[in-house]
Amino acid sequence: xxxxxxxxxxxxxxxxxxxxxxxxxxxxxxxxxxxxxxxxxxxxxxxxxxxxxxxxxxxxxxxxxxxxxxxxxxxxxxxxxxxxxxxxxxxxxxxxxxxxxxxxxxxxxxxxxxxxxxxxxxxxxxxxxxxxxxxxxxxxxxxxxxxxxxxxxxxxxxxxxxxxxxxxxxxxxxxxxxxxxxxxxxxxxxxxxxxxxxxxxxxxxxxxxxxxxxxxxxxxxxxxxxxxxxxxxxxxxxxxxxxxxxxxxxxxxxxxxxxxxxxxxxxxxxxxxxxxxxxxxxxxxxxxxxxxxxxxxxxxxxxxxxxxxxxxxxxxxxxxxxxxxxxxxxxxxxxxxxxxxxxxxxxxxxxxxxxxxxxxxxxxxxxxxxxxxxxxxxxxxxxxxxxxxxxxxxxxxxxxxxxxxxxxxxxxxxxxxxxxxxxxxxxxxxxxxxxxxxxxxxxxxxxxxxxxxxxxxxxxxxxxxxxx
Amino acid sequence: xxxxxxxxxxxxxxxxxxxxxxxxxxxxxxxxxxxxxxxxxxxxxxxxxxxxxxxxxxxxxxxxxxxxxxxxxxxxxxxxxxxxxxxxxxxxxxxxxxxxxxxxxxxxxxxxxxxxxxxxxxxxxxxxxxxxxxxxxxxxxxxxxxxxxxxxxxxxxxxxxxxxxxxxxxxxxxxxxxxxxxxxxxxxxxxxxxxxxxxxxxxxxxxxxxxxxxxxxxxxxxxxxxxxxxxxxxxxxxxxxxxxxxxxxxxxxxxxxxxxxxxxxxxxxxxxxxxxxxxxxxxxxxxxxxxxxxxxxxxxxxxxxxxxxxxxxxxxxxxxxxxxxxxxxxxxxxxxxxxxxxxxxxxxxxxxxxxxxxxxxxxxxxxxxxxxxxxxxxxxxxxxxxxxxxxxxxxxxxxxxxxxxxxxxxxxxxxxxxxxxxxxxxxxxxxxxxxxxxxxxxxxxxxxxxxxxxxxxxxxxxxxxxxx
Numbered sequence: 001x002x003x004x005x006x007x008x009x010x011x012x013x014x015x016x017x018x019x020x021x022x023x024x025x026x027x028x029x030x031x032x033x034x035x036x037x038x039x040x041x042x043x044x045x046x047x048x049x050x051x052x053x054x055x056x057x058x059x060x061x062x063x064x065x066x067x068x069x070x071x072x073x074x075x076x077x078x079x080x081x082x083x084x085x086x087x088x089x090x091x092x093x094x095x096x097x098x099x100x101x102x103x104x105x106x107x108x109x110x111x112x113x114x115x116x117x118x119x120x121x122x123x124x125x126x127x128x129x130x131x132x133x134x135x136x137x138x139x140x141x142x143x144x145x146x147x148x149x150x151x152x153x154x155x156x157x158x159x160x161x162x163x164x165x166x167x168x169x170x171x172x173x174x175x176x177x178x179x180x181x182x183x184x185x186x187x188x189x190x191x192x193x194x195x196x197x198x199x200x201x202x203x204x205x206x207x208x209x210x211x212x213x214x215x216x217x218x219x220x221x222x223x224x225x226x227x228x229x230x231x232x233x234x235x236x237x238x239x240x241x242x243x244x245x246x247x248x249x250x251x252x253x254x255x256x257x258x259x260x261x262x263x264x265x266x267x268x269x270x271x272x273x274x275x276x277x278x279x280x281x282x283x284x285x286x287x288x289x290x291x292x293x294x295x296x297x298x299x300x301x302x303x304x305x306x307x308x309x310x311x312x313x314x315x316x317x318x319x320x321x322x323x324x325x326x327x328x329x330x331x332x333x334x335x336x337x338x339x340x341x342x343x344x345x346x347x348x349x350x351x352x353x354x355x356x357x358x359x360x361x362x363x364x365x366x367x368x369x370x371x372x373x374x375x376x377x378x379x380x381x382x383x384x385x386x387x388x389x390x391x392x393x394x395x396x397x398x399x400x401x402x403x404x405x406x407x408x409x410x411x412x413x414x415x416x417x418x419x420x421x422x423x424x425x426x427x428x429x430x431x432x433x434x435x436x437x438x439x440x441x442x443x444x445x446x447x448x449x450x451x452x453x454x455x456x457x458x459x460x461x462x463x464x465x466x467x468x
Numbered sequence: 469x470x471x472x473x474x475x476x477x478x479x480x481x482x483x484x485x486x487x488x489x490x491x492x493x494x495x496x497x498x499x500x501x502x503x504x505x506x507x508x509x510x511x512x513x514x515x516x517x518x519x520x521x522x523x524x525x526x527x528x529x530x531x532x533x534x535x536x537x538x539x540x541x542x543x544x545x546x547x548x549x550x551x552x553x554x555x556x557x558x559x560x561x562x563x564x565x566x567x568x569x570x571x572x573x574x575x576x577x578x579x580x581x582x583x584x585x586x587x588x589x590x591x592x593x594x595x596x597x598x599x600x601x602x603x604x605x606x607x608x609x610x611x612x613x614x615x616x617x618x619x620x621x622x623x624x625x626x627x628x629x630x631x632x633x634x635x636x637x638x639x640x641x642x643x644x645x646x647x648x649x650x651x652x653x654x655x656x657x658x659x660x661x662x663x664x665x666x667x668x669x670x671x672x673x674x675x676x677x678x679x680x681x682x683x684x685x686x687x688x689x690x691x692x693x694x695x696x697x698x699x700x701x702x703x704x705x706x707x708x709x710x711x712x713x714x715x716x717x718x719x720x721x722x723x724x725x726x727x728x729x730x731x732x733x734x735x736x737x738x739x740x741x742x743x744x745x746x747x748x749x750x751x752x753x754x755x756x757x758x759x760x761x762x763x764x765x766x767x768x769x770x771x772x773x774x775x776x777x778x779x780x781x782x783x784x785x786x787x788x789x790x791x792x793x794x795x796x797x798x799x800x801x802x803x804x805x806x807x808x809x810x811x812x813x814x815x816x817x818x819x820x821x822x823x824x825x826x827x828x829x830x831x832x833x834x835x836x837x838x839x840x841x842x843x844x845x846x847x848x849x850x851x852x853x854x855x856x857x858x859x860x861x862x863x864x865x866x867x868x869x870x871x872x873x874x875x876x877x878x879x880x881x882x883x884x885x886x887x888x889x890x891x892x893x894x895x896x897x898x899x900x901x902x903x904x905x906x907x908x909x910x911x912x913x914x915x916x917x918x919x920x921x922x923x924x925x926x927x928x929x930x931x932x933x934x935x936x
Contacts, residue, residue: 038639038641039639042638042639043638043639170510170511170915170918171506171507171510171511173506173862173863175915208914208915211910369837369894369896393867394641395641398866398867399866426837426894428837428913428915428916428919429913429916432913442679445896445897445900446676447638447643447676447896448896448897450638451896
């Protein structure tokens with residue numbers, strides 16, 4: 001016991017000789033900057049009003065559509081208004097998928113009293129899917145719960161419409177994980193059913209939404225080894241009713257009609273605004289979101305918010321009189337939703353021009369209250385910048401997580417090795433409106449949007465100042 | 469230098485003698501329990517569906533109103549369904565303020581061309597406020613920005629309607645702080661204007677809402693030294709237009725009519741459900757929200773969510789087969805909004821009966837994603853239980869903050885010294901709908917509601933198991 005007391009006493013002495021852990025930043029000075037930037041961003045109407053214009057005067061802006069061109073003009077103007085030193089367009093060929101009008105679907109079965117019952121389904125063709133032709137398809141429906149069952153029942157799928165009962169798992173602590181799991185049926189379900197001769201596929205929408213019946217579209221990816229069969233998503237209430245009939249053993253026929261098709265590729269653009277660096281004008285920090293959105297809605301949270309948050313970084317720095325050392329590039333990417341051509345083109349040109357990219361940040365998970373950033377970065381570097389987290393906590397970000405980025409900046413990371421990060425806002429509400437007609441401006445809260453933009457600006461300030 | 473190296477070597481030796489910091493909990497076992505509880509709560513429809521019934525079949529339930537009685541019956545049934553061992557009602561006399569029908573207001577002024585302009589205002593009488601009589605009041609409007617200006621211009625206020633331009637500060641990092649600051653004009657503004665002879669008061673609603681014109685009611689508190697003058701809140705768009713005319717120097721007259729009045733006190737009840745403790749049946753852990761709500765809406769976030777989250781604690785424990793050591797008391801308090809009589813009665817009876825209260829927890833800040841708990845608790849005890857935080861982080865709570873509780877459990881803390889805490893969810897959206905007609909079931913997200921309930925159950929599990 002005495003030995004331990006002695007050792008403890010000695011420990012206190014020893015500790016007094018060891019300097020506090022070297023901090024790689026100036027807590028006091030930076031926290032003052034943080035507070036000033038917060039005052040500016042939280043009291044500015046800029047980002048929210050800019051989003052209102054994008055959503056309400058342009059709305060849907062899928063690659064190749066008239067909305068795409070209008071949104072490009074909006075983006076150039078918004079970047080100029082924010083004070084960008086230079087605004088330019090980077091051309092890229094984009095696919096042009098067109099829904100071709102309203103999708104139609106219904107099902108019919110014979111009820112217990114022998115009466116034929118016909119029920120209309122609220123559906124949306126999946127992005128990139130082929131249409132049915134103007135007569136549509138009327139086929140027997142077969143309920144399949146998962147890919148395992150699909151394989152077991154492969155002999156029953158010839159010329160039927162497969163109904164995938166992909167349920168969004170509420171138990172996952174990350175909604176992104178549930179989206180990945182359930183979304184597999186949207187992405188590869190059609191081709192996996194086509195492999196066994198299915199005529200079409202309908203899936204439950206990839207959403208947890210409990211209160212509405214909006215179908216949620218989103219891209220599928222055909223496996224070219226099999227026929228490209230038509231596919232659509234159903235609203236959850238409709239899907240649950242249809243699935244209940246099938247579970248009850250009813251013989252159900254489903255009608256589905258879609259005029260979806262591809263038009264020739266179009267020339268779209270990444271819209272880029274730069275704030276030239278005072279010290280390293282040829283070293284770039286990229287911050288962005290994607291400008292395109294699905295056709296049924298305004299693309300407010302996906303990804304209008306990411307666009308206006310990125311533009312806000314330049315506006316706020318200019319308003320503060322902050323001169324970044326590196327060139328800050330705001331990039332509003334083309335064609336994230338059904339091709340990723342914008343992000344690929346940006347990385348390709350960066351490589352061709354041998355550009356030096358210090359860091360890239362994307363916001364494409366909704367304009368909700370920020371909770372963390374997810375980094376794809378060497379472990380030791382991530383460990384070092386985690387010292388900054390206490391600076392962020394008052395503004396809502398309390399974690400720098402390992403892993404993350406964004407679809408559009410992924411190519412930059414893969415081809416140039418650029419460290420990347422993604423803003424991770426609260427995810428509870430995102431998949432309620434993702435790719436659906438309720439993804440509208442009114443679903444965005446000004447304070448949540450501004451807090452996201454603020455944290456993005458704060459992170460860029462820190463990386464610009466201290467490097468990675 | 470050598471000396472430092474020697475000391476460092478010694479330090480390593482010393483550290484090896486010191487046991488790891490004693491943990492006051494079993495991280496592994498508890499984290500398994502947390503995960504199981506999460507699986508149950510996140511996949512259960514119970515809390516959300518119960519809230520739907522409360523909001524959609526009962527709706528407004530202000531103290532003394534018909535809705536109050538209906539909600540009491542709902543609460544008893546909901547607690548029984550959740551599996552409470554014992555459900556009982558604690559009677560309490562509550563005030564019965566009645567709006568007396570639709571409030572009316574408009575203003576008029578002469579425009580630049582000499583034409584009289586009349587504009588209707590969307591208003592709600594403040595809770596507890598007196599009416600104007602059936603003829604209403606038509607008076608000169610005087611714009612006052614803050615209490616400082618009120619004092620300076622006290623000689624101009626005789627027989628006018630004071631328009632308070634209380635702006636919700638977007639810069640505060642805590643929206644509760646902005647609510648406190650701006651809300652002072654709702655609570656004490658009327659009497660402070662009455663002191664100088666004002667006939668009535670209209671305030672900007674205490675809200676940050678940028679997208680609608682709903683007025684937000686809420687209690688005022690008259691200073692009995694002065695006349696009890698009528699007072700109401702205006703929707704923000706209307707308020708801003710009226711204030712713009714006054715700022716431009718226009719002579720504006722405002723008409724306001726309200727038939728608000730008090731009826732005799734009524735007998736309301738705290739509705740209490742108990743899960744009897746296995747080891748300390750006479751020691752209580754209270755968890756609750758308030759059952760009453762303002763009259764213009766469904767009281768979804770304020771505080772239907774707190775009620776169903778509290779009930780969910782019992783349901784989930786029963787579903788898990790978890791037997792708490794202490795008696796868990798779910799208390800749905802009467803009359804929080806305009807009297808706090810329920811909370812006061814609960815503490816009074818606890819004191820009279822000499823009950824032992826270990827801890828009390830309230831959820832009354834909206835059913836949004838949880839971020840932290842705020843504790844009113846001895847500093848050393850708070851420091852000790854902060855070791856638990858890593859267990860909570862995966863479920864959304866990353867802070868145990870110093871300071872907090874809830875209006876209804878405040879009396880328990882003050883009269884018995886019971887440690888208390890409040891759930892602190894994300895606050896960005898709360899004051900957009902607080903006390904307004906858009907506080908409806910559809911504004912509640914199932915996952916956010918469930919995450920709040922889950923974290924409440926987790927905290928109670930830990931305190932039940934390890935004490936404070």
